[in-house]
Amino acid sequence: MNELPLLSALVAVPLIGAVVVASIRRENADAAKWTALAVSGVVAVITAMVALGFDYSADAPWLQFTETYTWVEAWDLNLSWGVDGIALLLVALTAGLTPIAMLAAWRDLDAVKRSVPAFFALILALQAAMLATFLASNVLLFYFFFEAMLVPMYFLIGSYGTGPKKQYAAVKFFLYSLVGGLFMLVAVIGLWVHSGGVFDWQTLVAAEPMEAGSLQNWLFLGFFLAFAIKAPFFPFHTWLPDAGGAAPAAVAALLVGVMDKIGTFAILRYCIPLFPDATRTFAPWVIGMSVIGVLYAAFVAIGQTDLKRLVAYTSIAHFGFIGIGIFAFTQASATGAVLYMFNHGLATGLLFIIVGFLTLRRGSAQIADYGGAAKTLPLLAGIFLFAGLASLSLPGTAPFISEFLVLFGAFTDNEPVAVLATLGIILAAAYVLWMYQRTMQGDRNPALDEVPAMRRDLTLREKALVAPLVIAILGFGFYPQPLIDAVEPAVDNTLLFISGEQADLPAAEGVSNE
Amino acid sequence: MNEVQIDWAGLAPMIIVFAAAFGGLLVEATVPRARRLAVQAGLAVAALLAAFTAVVLIHDKSSAAFSIEGTGLGSVVLDGPGLFLQGTIALLSVVAVLLLAERRTTRGGDFVAEAAVVADSAADKAQQREDGATEIFPLTLFAVVGMMMFVVAGDLLTMFVALEMLSLPLYLLCGLAKRRRLISQEAALKYFLLGAFASAFYVYGMAMLYGFAGTVDLAGINQAGIASNQPRLLLYIGVAMIAVAMLFKAAAVPFHMWTPDVYTGAPTPVTALMAACVKVAAFGGLLRVFNVGLESSAWDWRMILMVIAIATMLGGAIFAVTQRNIKRLLAYSSIANAGYLLIGVIALGDAVGSTMFYLAAYGFTVIAAFAVVSLVRDGDEEATHLSRWAGLGKKSPGTAAVFTILMLALAGLPFTSGFTAKFGLFAAALGAGEVGLVVVGVVSSAILAFPYLRVVVLLWLNEPAPDAPTVNLPSPMAGAVVAAGVAATLILGVAPGFLIDIADQASTFLNT
Structure with a gap:
């Protein structure tokens, strides 16, 4: 199985690529762009190799393609990589969305005097860190990248963002995440002390489960706080509208589309198997937070006047659904939650990119600056509507499947929660349709005619980068089975911990590859 | 007669530096000014590199330097922690000396030629263009000997001599800035x-402890903590007084008031020397006193030291937030870091290795x-x-990138030594059961991240003023210092294993 160190390559290639691109002189902007795109292409190819070699059967080892290299022996900190079905989906999302985001930002920097190589190098560094968090199978290694990824994102928002509040947004993002991360650090150390110096995820999961009680509860809270801020769940969400509103649209697509999924991914990967009793104990609270998040964020989204902030708020509502799906602990809802992470990445990524096209043309993200824009931009408006409808989970688009699974699973677990969350769908229809109506339809805003760019519909490059997302959203909307097949074994394994039957786990693959 | 055997090899590191310091005085008298x-x-x-080599050669020694017929005398104890810290002090001082020798950043360097000239007088204006005094090097070496002695001193009296020896040259060095x-x-x-x-507190405390234990030997005081039938009040007062003196050097709240002013006023190379080497020495002394001398009375001092640690961590961090001067900011950050290190002192034995790594x-x-x-200069x-x-x-951009790395390291981001050091320290402390202190440490780190981040924001996200300061490059000495510091920060962040192992192996005090 381990002929090629594919997972190491997935982290190393973008990292090395980032260094190479960063060393390109800023006059050679085109060289930097193409190099970065090529690197992300290589990452996509490696991801495809992993996906093709992955064993999708139910009795396959939980983590596959495992690699381990000793790093700091005294701390049991090893470069251990491994991938399960959930991680595979998110790795694929990262690998797919990054080149698209790069293409989307291709012309963003033409007008400003910022270093183009640095921008693309930061995106590659971000990609490396995000991939590493999905692939790490060592708790401390995960923490390393979980924190390190703040640095590139901080500069992407603060240095390349738009709007007067970009510095504020960058600092807020960084501090919020860092504070969460530091509390997680205490819990990480606590886990290490309790386990007798073990950080290896496979060893921890295979060991006797931790006894229920206050220690487990505190450790859970330490991890969960970091993940809830990262996701973000209500009421830890306030950094996201600022960050999403200030980041360049392509970066916002990566921020909301991929980076935020690390929070929910990590809940599945770390909180549930390591602290199952505490997860059960706090589940009602988390579900409560999630339901409030679904409704609250949807209401706030309706009232937004800025397109990017609006999309950010819709995402907070969607993360509420993911939270409900995970913490309802049914196979359907948890599978739905994982699919939701993937599909939301596609739909919101597309939405952010389209909003980016619009704001680049108009020079503003304010809804009031638009109105009747569809007249001159019919294709762009169409894609915008499509992305919006996907985001509200119209049947036939991929997000529908995931939302349906989440609600279906939640209904078997807790009917009032499912009913309340369903209200969120109605609200979603409201904010998406109002957003489309106020920007694209109705009386044409006369100011639009004075902006020549508003007459230019999608260019070839823009069509080319939107097409794969549209195809994926439609394709997985009609035929989601491959995704479900990939995810279900890992979800089942995770849920065994909740039911206390983790002894039935498929035997872990031996830690090999010294 | 009982003859005292002297372990010359064990004393070699200190002797080398001491000899070099005296040699430096002779150089002042004999070598022409231009080449001094x-x-x-x-x-x-x-001399410092030779001292470091000497430390490495005797690294697994664990014995008293002076002994009578095989029985060690406690005055100088060469053991793992002592030697590790001696080596650390020697290496850090090499870097600090390079910074002292920098003359390119401003004409003639940061040091005044003749300190006795009245400030701002005509003669002072005239000497602005002259090269700085070179007595700073022997002075520094004397201070370094004091520090190296401080961390291996096995009785309170030797420790006091070392304390004075490291302090007096530093007082002088602080007053030698050419500007302001x-x-x-x-x-x-x-x-x-x-x-x-x-120092007065120290001597008074020493007297109290002598009254309590009948000896100034640390191991003897530890024995007395169990066995002495003298009033325990003597012990309390003695510990408190000695702790005040040492915490003063370590810049712990509420004995920190001098730190920002002295860090700001002293010539920057001297500040660097104080922030790095003196901190090592002060905590080396604290570790030894509390681990060797006062372990048996741990329950008597723990509570008060915990309060001081908490006040130091939070006070340093909160005051750092309000600073507008980079040197004061670093001063308060050094105070907060003293608080984290105090956790290591309180956690005793298990945390010695990680405290030294930190x-x-x-x-x-x-x-x-x-x-x-x-390097960053206005004129x-x-x-x-x-x-x-x-x-x-x-x-x-180069300077800003380097400073960004350093700020992120101080904030404790992974892949920098700031993270590995904090992780090791907090892990050892949690292992010793100090949950509360670690949580406060984390809260303090979170607060402290804000001022560091504000510096990063300033560096990258703000527009420069039209008369922005210049970065004086190339300044070979300071450049080498920066390179060495950043290299160490990244290497200890990415591959800390070797130093962790060395520190762990060296973490056992000789307890006789």
Whole structure:
């Protein structure tokens, strides 16, 4: 199985690529762009190799393609990589969305005097860190990248963002995440002390489960706080509208589309198997937070006047659904939650990119600056509507499947929660349709005619980068089975911990590859 | 007669530096002025490197330096922690000496030629263009010997001699800045007066402990903690007084008041020396006193030391938030770091290794940070006000990138030594059951991240002022210091294994 160190390559290639691109002189902007795109292409190819070699059967080892290299022996900190079905989906999302985001930002920097190589190098560094968090199978290694990824994102928002509040947004993002991360650090150390110096995820999961009680509860809270801020769940969400509103649209697509999924991914990967009793104990609270998040964020989204902030708020509502799906602990809802992470990445990524096209043309993200824009931009408006409808989970688009699974699973677990969350769908229809109506339809805003760019519909490059997302959203909307097949074994394994039957786990693959 | 056997090899590191310090005095008298800088700096670096080599050669020694018929005398104890810290001090001082020798950043260097000339007088104006005094090198070496002795002193009396020996040259060095001489002299006076008070406390505490234990030997005091039938009040007062003196040197709240003023007023290379090497020495002494001398009475002092640690962590962090001057910011950050290190002292035995690792890691980072500060100049003066640093990333991206790495390291981001050091320290403390202190440490780190991040924001995200300061490059010495500090920060962040192992192996005090 381990002929090629594919997972190491997935982290190393973008990292090395980032260094190479960063060393390109800023006059050679085109060289930097193409190099970065090529690197992300290589990452996509490696991801495809992993996906093709992955064993999708139910009795396959939980983590596959495992690699381990000793790093700091005294701390049991090893470069251990491994991938399960959930991680595979998110790795694929990262690998797919990054080149698209790069293409989307291709012309963003033409007008400003910022270093183009640095921008693309930061995106590659971000990609490396995000991939590493999905692939790490060592708790401390995960923490390393979980924190390190703040640095590139901080500069992407603060240095390349738009709007007067970009510095504020960058600092807020960084501090919020860092504070969460530091509390997680205490819990990480606590886990290490309790386990007798073990950080290896496979060893921890295979060991006797931790006894229920206050220690487990505190450790859970330490991890969960970091993940809830990262996701973000209500009421830890306030950094996201600022960050999403200030980041360049392509970066916002990566921020909301991929980076935020690390929070929910990590809940599945770390909180549930390591602290199952505490997860059960706090589940009602988390579900409560999630339901409030679904409704609250949807209401706030309706009232937004800025397109990017609006999309950010819709995402907070969607993360509420993911939270409900995970913490309802049914196979359907948890599978739905994982699919939701993937599909939301596609739909919101597309939405952010389209909003980016619009704001680049108009020079503003304010809804009031638009109105009747569809007249001159019919294709762009169409894609915008499509992305919006996907985001509200119209049947036939991929997000529908995931939302349906989440609600279906939640209904078997807790009917009032499912009913309340369903209200969120109605609200979603409201904010998406109002957003489309106020920007694209109705009386044409006369100011639009004075902006020549508003007459230019999608260019070839823009069509080319939107097409794969549209195809994926439609394709997985009609035929989601491959995704479900990939995810279900890992979800089942995770849920065994909740039911206390983790002894039935498929035997872990031996830690090999010294 | 009982003859005292002397372990010359074990004393070699200190003897080498001591001899070099005296040699430096002779150089002042004999070598022509134009060549003194090269000779003095070369001598100092060579001596410190030789001392470091000598430490490495005797690294697994664990015995008293003086003994009578095989029975060790407690005065100088060569054991793992002592030697590790001696080595750390020697290496850090090499870097600090390079910074002292920098003459390119401003004409003639940061040091005044003749300190006795009245500040701002005509003669003072005239000597602004002259090269700085080279006596700073022997002075530094004397201070370094004091520090190296401080960390291996096995009785309170030797420790006091070492304390004075490291302090007196530093008082002097603080007053030798060429620019803003009045502030520099004020810093020296303040440091001297408060330091003298601290020394007085120390002597008084020593007397109390002698009254309690009948000995000044640390191991003997530890025995007395169990066996003595003297009033326990003597022990309490003695411990309190000694702790005051040592916490003063370590800059713990509420004995920290001098730190920001002295750090700001002293010439930046001296500040770097204090922030890195003196911190190592002070905590080396604290570790030894509490682990060897006062372990048996741990329950008597734990509570009060915990309060001080908490006050130091939170106080340092909160005051750092309000600072507008980069040197004061680093001063308060050094106070907060003293708080984290105190956790290591309180956690006793298990945390010795990680505390020492922290000292080494922090020392390199902070020296590099002060070296960068000394490079950013408004004309002849350092541009220490933070607003002047705005937009440095546009004009001098290299310097700004380096300083960003250092700030992120101080904030404890992974892949820097700041993270590995904090992780090791907090892990050891949690293992020893100090949950509350670790949580406060984390809260303090979170608060402290804000001022560091604000510096990063200033560097990269703000527009530079039209008369923004210049970065004086190339400044070979300061450049080398920055390079060494950043390299250590990254290496200890990415591959800390070797130093962790060394520190862990060296973490057992000789307890006789």
